[in-house]
Amino acid sequence: MFYDDPKKHNLKHNPFKALVSPRPIAWVSSMDTEGVLNLAPFSFFNAVSERPQMIFFAPNGPRPTGGEKDTLVNIEQTGEFVVNLCNYDLRDAMNESSAHVGPEVDEFALAGLTPEPSVNVKVPYIKEAPAALECKFLMNVTLPTNNPKSKNNMVLGEVVGIHIDDAIIDGGMIDMAKYRPLARLGYMDYGTTDNVFEILRPD
Ligand SMILES: Cc1cc2nc3c(=O)[nH]c(=O)nc-3n(C[C@H](O)[C@H](O)[C@H](O)COP(=O)(O)O)c2cc1C
Numbered sequence: 001m002f003y004d005d006p007k008k009h010n011l012k013h014n015p016f017k018a019l020v021s022p023r024p025i026a027w028v029s030s031m032d033t034e035g036v037l038n039l040a041p042f043s044f045f046n047a048v049s050e051r052p053q054m055i056f057f058a059p060n061g062p063r064p065t066g067g068e069k070d071t072l073v074n075i076e077q078t079g080e081f082v083v084n085l086c087n088y089d090l091r092d093a094m095n096e097s098s099a100h101v102g103p104e105v106d107e108f109a110l111a112g113l114t115p116e117p118s119v120n121v122k123v124p125y126i127k128e129a130p131a132a133l134e135c136k137f138l139m140n141v142t143l144p145t146n147n148p149k150s151k152n153n154m155v156l157g158e159v160v161g162i163h164i165d166d167a168i169i170d171g172g173m174i175d176m177a178k179y180r181p182l183a184r185l186g187y188m189d190y191g192t193t194d195n196v197f198e199i200l201r202p203d
Contacts, residue, residue, distance in 0.1 A: 017043075018186020025184055026057040027084040027094055029115070030074035031123045032103060037115060038070045039097045039107035039126070041086065043184035053159040055083055055133065058143075061150040063100060070103045072140070072153055079137045080121040081157060084129040088180040088192045093128075120161040130168050130179055134161035 003009045006016070017023075026045035030038045044058035059072040067073070075081045086094045093111040101110065108115045108126070115124035118134045125132035135157030143152035168179040176196045183191045 013187060015186065017184075018189075021185045022183030022191050023185075025086045025094065025182055026055070027086045027090075027097070027126065027129065028057065028059075028071050029082045029084060029108070029123050029125060030071050030080070031078060032070075032074050033077050036104060037106045037108050037124065038074055038103070039084075039111065039113070040069065040071050041094050041098050042071070045083070048156070053133075054138065054156060055135065055159060056154050056156050057083070058152065058154050060152050061147075065100075065102075068151070068153075072155065073103070075137050075155060076140065078122070080123050081135050081137065082118060082121065082123050082125045083133040083135055083157070083159075084126040085131040085133075086182045087130045088182055090126075090128060091182055091190065094182065118161065118163075125163055129163075130165045130181070132163040133159045134163075136160050 096111040097107040114127035116127035141154040
C-alpha cells in the first residue's frame with residue numbers, strides 16, 4: 001500500500017508512530033520559577049550527537065486547557081531539565097505522570113516517585129530511574145504545523161551530567177537485560193529490550 005495524505009491511510013488507526021518505532025521515552029523533570037516540580041513522558045525523543053552529547057524531545061500541541069505544556073514553559077523559563085530514562089518496572093508510574101494536570105501539581109508526588117538532587121542543574125532527577133541525563137536548554141525549534149490550534153516544538157538540550165544506577169552496569173558496560181528500557185511502539189503498545197545481538201562493522 002501507499003498513501004501520502006495522512007488522513008487517507010484507510011487503516012483502523014494512523015500507522016505513522018507504529019512505523020517509527022520503537023522510540024525511547026524521555027521522562028522529563030523540570031521546575032517552575034517557584035520551585036514546583038513537573039514530570040512528563042515524551043516519546044518524540046532521541047540523542048542527536050556525542051560531542052557534545054545532545055538530545056532532543058518534542059513537547060507538542062497545547063495542554064487540553066490551553067497554553068504550552070508545562071514542561072516547555074518551565075524549560076524556557078529556567079533553562080534546565082533532566083531526561084530520566086524509564087524501564088519496564090516504572091511503566092505505570094511513567095504513565096501516571098502523563099496525566100493532564102495543572103502546573104501546580106507535582107507529578108513526582110502524583111506518581112509516587114522520589115526527587116533526588118542533581119549535580120549540575122537545580123531540577124531533581126527520579127531516584128528510582130535506571131539512569132538520568134542532566135540537561136542545559138540549548139534552544140527550541142518551532143516546527144511547521146498544519147493545525148492552527150497546535151504548535152510543534154523541538155527542544156534541544158546539552159547533557160551536562162549523567163546518573164546511572166550501578167545495578168545496570170556489568171563488566172564496565174550497560175547490561176541491557178538489567179536495564180530493560182521501556183520503548184514506545186504505536187497505538188497504546190510498549191515494548192522492552194529482551195533480545196540483544198551484536199553486529200560488527202565491516203571495517
Ligand atoms: C509514553 C508517552 C509518550 C508521550 N510522548 C509525547 C511526545 O512526544 N510529545 C508530546 O507533546 N506529548 C507526549 N505525551 C503526552 C505528555 O506526556 C502529556 O501531554 C503530559 O501531560 C505533558 O505534561 P506537561 O504539561 O506537564 O508538560 C506522551 C505521553 C506518553 C504516556
